[in-house]
Amino acid sequence: MRSRFLFPAALAALALPFLVAACGDDNSSGGGGGNLSGTIRIDGSSTVGPLSEAAAELFREENPDVRITVGISGTGGGFEKFCAGETDIADASRAIEQDEIDACREKDIAYEEVTVANDGLAVVVNPDNDWAECLTTAELKNIWDRGSNVNNWNQVRDDFPDQGMKLFGAGTDSGTFDYFTEAINGEEGRTRKDYSPTEDDNVTVQGVSGDPGNIGYFGLSYAIANEGKVKTVQVDGGDGCVEPTTETVQNGTYQPLGRPLFIYPSAEALQKEVAREFVQFYVDNQEAIAEQAQFVPLTEEQQQEAADKVARLAG
């Protein structure tokens, strides 16, 4: 894994002199005039990865000479590289944690948290499952909590059928895992162990679609992309059943499985025009980017806040 990042790093070092030259007099904003060049290294959450990739793709349409690498080592892995100074931007599906803050401080890496989209986690079941229309967070916790031995739907609710259940979920490295375990089981990393953990959401799709009783969870965007193979479940967080959709995630009613997604650009990277323009572009075009990557765009309020932050950083 590590060697993949050596090459771009070396490239960046080589490109630096040209970059400084390019920075000289060009001062246009809003995506640049197409004459930017250089390398931007991004790594982090596998959920935010597609978003940054979409942003990179759109950005490169205007600035074809810019090289943007987007790794997906998970939020934790992304921060690890970020705080070691190996990347310019960390993709994160949760806010930075204390030990990561400390790691960054140790290396004198300053950064800012910028919200770039909203995401929802979807609990998915087999399309043939016609009983679990809506599950409460307490029922989900009963299924997923540490030490749980629920392996039949009739253990979840009395009127559910006698149907075996196999569980599929996120691998321990992913931000999705951190988020789901915290939101449902009340503590990050707290989970039963006897399920199939995977960083590859497609395995979960295959697993859940393979048997009528199976259940899993992953990002809403992935659930929507696999409509027909899996079915999303409404979640009752205490205020009634809410269907996971763009609207419910955006307006915050889909709780507790709706969340904002972040990028963390480093202050040092933002000294470079190419990275500054890219972050600016990311926020300005968040709606198109979110749409392309099948995420939920920011509300006006969120976008204003993000734009203010970027303006402050760039200034």
Added chain:
Amino acid sequence: MARRLTASRRRYGEALIRLALMACAAVSVVTTVGIVVALLEPSIEFFRQVPFGEYLTGSDWSPLFEPSSFGVLPLVVGTLTTTFWACTVALPFGLGAAIYMSEYAGPRARRWLKPALEVLAGIPTVVFGYFALTAVTPFLQDIGLPVEIFNALSAGLVMGVMILPTIASLSDDAMTAVPMALREGAYGLGASKLQVSTRVVVPAALSGIVASFVLGISRAVGETMIVAIAAGAQPTVTFNPYEAVQTMTAYIAQVGIGDVPTGSLEYKTIFAVGATLFAATLIMNMVSIRLVRKYREVYE
């Protein structure tokens, strides 16, 4: 014969060629030594933190979860289960195919069969993996077996098909090498074709057949892609072939492509499991060498 066949003049080209060829032979030895060294250091560090007994006998493998647990038994059982089902396909069918090719098939059938088998051997294992997941598992479900979507049975059976050509081809070579005189002697005594094949040729070629079995089984033990795709990722101590398991190789692959921090205890688990796997195949190969020596029959 008494004269030594050395050149009167020193040929430096010969020395160079000799050296180059020796280097070729050394590559495999050096690689093996390198692997052992690379495995050993992190494994030793791992066993400093996790007692060896707990590792070998523990029945809960969940190094990435909190609280973590390091009993390798579920992975070993997963490997044994998938390998067992691979053997149920590969050993009888491989041997049968070899007997057919060497004893029954005419030269024409043989000309077609052998290359066809070798094509089977050339199919990438990732293709076999998806074949198991998307074709064999649904088929097993259709015929009424209560298999989960990821299960040891389907992965094992397909793995058996994967190693079948190895066994068939090597056993065939061993049987073809049995001297014609043995067969003719048996026929002369009034033996039928089946009797000649099973009572004369197979025992005579047994050392080669055993070697092919061991090679095939070693491949099954070390196979990664098929089990990673089709057998699941759930380390459980179960010999039930309908359930999802995780093999040692699949675990290494899973953690290898994830992002556990380098140098952490979780990271060292893959070296410990790798060393276990290495030790297992080494022991198997040693046993096979002994078996091969024991059953070797030398003619002329």
